[in-house]
Amino acid sequence: MSLPAFFWPPEASAHAREVDLLIGSFGAMVWLLTLPVFILMAAFAIRYRRGREVNREHSGDGNVWLEASWSIIPFLLTIGFFVWATSLFLEIRRVPEGATPIHVVAKQWMWKYEHPEGAREINDLHVPVDTPVVLVMSSEDVIHSLYVPALRIKQDVLPGRYTHLSFVAERAGTYPLRCAEFCGTDHSVMGGRLVVMRREDYARWLASARDGGRETMAQRGAALFRSAGCAACHASRRADLAPPLAGIYGRTVRLADGSSATVDEQYLRDAIVDPNRQIAAGYRPIMPTYAHALAARDIDALVAWLREGGQP
DSSP states (O other): OOOOTTTSOOOOSHHHHHHHHHHHHHHHHHHHHHHHHHHHHHHHHHHTOTTOOOOOOOOOOOOHHHHHHHHHHHHHHHHHHHHHHHHHHHHTTSOOTTOEEEEEEEETTEEEEEOTTSOEEESEEEEETTOOEEEEEEESSSOEEEEEGGGTEEEEEOBTSOEEEEEOOOSOEEEEEEEOSOOSTTGGGOEEEEEEEOHHHHHHHHHHHTTTTOOOHHHHHHHHHHHTTTHHHHSGGGTTTSOOOTTOTTOEEEBTTSOEEEOOHHHHHHHHHSTTSSOBTTOOSOOOOOTTTSOHHHHHHHHHHHHTTOOO
8 A cells, every 4th residue: 555645656666666665674674673772771771770779780691692693683684685675776777678768868957858759858758658668868968867756766867978777667647757966056947747658648649749750760860870971981882991880789899909899879879979989890090079060869869770770
């Protein structure tokens, strides 16, 4: 049974229920360990208070196992809670198979979202119920932190790199979304809503949000690949200048320094804004930076296109 909303945020996912169970169980353990101590302190203070006629001789008797249990049992319980909390932490950072990627760009003082189908929104984030979602997040300026109390999830959003946050919302409804990192003068108004919709309602919203003919992120990325001049070097026919990009996402590539790297969102973003930091083996450091030539949403579109295969 959930607590009143004014006292405790509602639970909108299985992860939220697990977090609440962890907090409640740990709180119960703390009370069970501390209450006897304070009760005995009060009882001994009254029983052995000054002026009371009691036998204060030390008996010399003791129970080693009882005394050891006071330390061993709390230690084992604490280790158990540590393992439980760690598994929950890793759970939300493990991207489920087939999760829908939604790109998030934080900016003073708003949240900008772009769905793979091309729908864009500000502050309010619409997602389908019972569907794995992964947020691929970056910041245009300072450190922000996306926090959804109803899901019990929070993740810092950093300039210059991608961070990920996955979840499955199981209860349809509208829930507050906040920035949990002080980010400037209007930090307190940087919020929004997570709108969890039934799948058929989400499909209708998505169709209307796309304005009928808006390009998907991958389609826009493919157009940028051509208009920004990327195809001049990265097309398969120019493999002598730069590595072909078709199907590169998820591969392990060799670098010029002898190391290797897995091609993920962060690797692709770095290759666009700082191309000569990780140079592919067999190629010269001749690619210019696009850090100031492309907006954050354009870089996200290129990454989305490459994630879907990068076929010209």
